Amino acid sequence: MTEPQNLVVACPNCGKKTNYHPENISRPFCSDRCRLIDLGEWVNGTHRIPGEPVHRQDSEDSGDH
Ligand SMILES: [Zn+2]
Numbered sequence: 001m002t003e004p005q006n007l008v009v010a011c012p013n014c015g016k017k018t019n020y021h022p023e024n025i026s027r028p029f030c031s032d033r034c035r036l037i038d039l040g041e042w043v044n045g046t047h048r049i050p051g052e053p054v055h056r057q058d059s060e061d062s063g064d065h
Pocket residue numbers: 011012013014015016029030031034
């Protein structure tokens with residue numbers, strides 16, 4: 001287990017820490033859902049939501065394990 005693949009990045013959508021790993025098909029997002037959401041928002045041009053904070057619950061630490 002000496003693979004240099006312990007890079008952790010913040011999900012561009014929700015800011016949750018996620019492993020930037022080849023097995024993580026959704027990288028750099030924490031989940032496929034976040035990836036699709038982010039893509040959808042860009043497509044719809046609504047990526048910037050006025051008044052709504054970009055970062056949500058920072059304590060969400062489960063779901064992508
Ligand atoms: Zn996310």
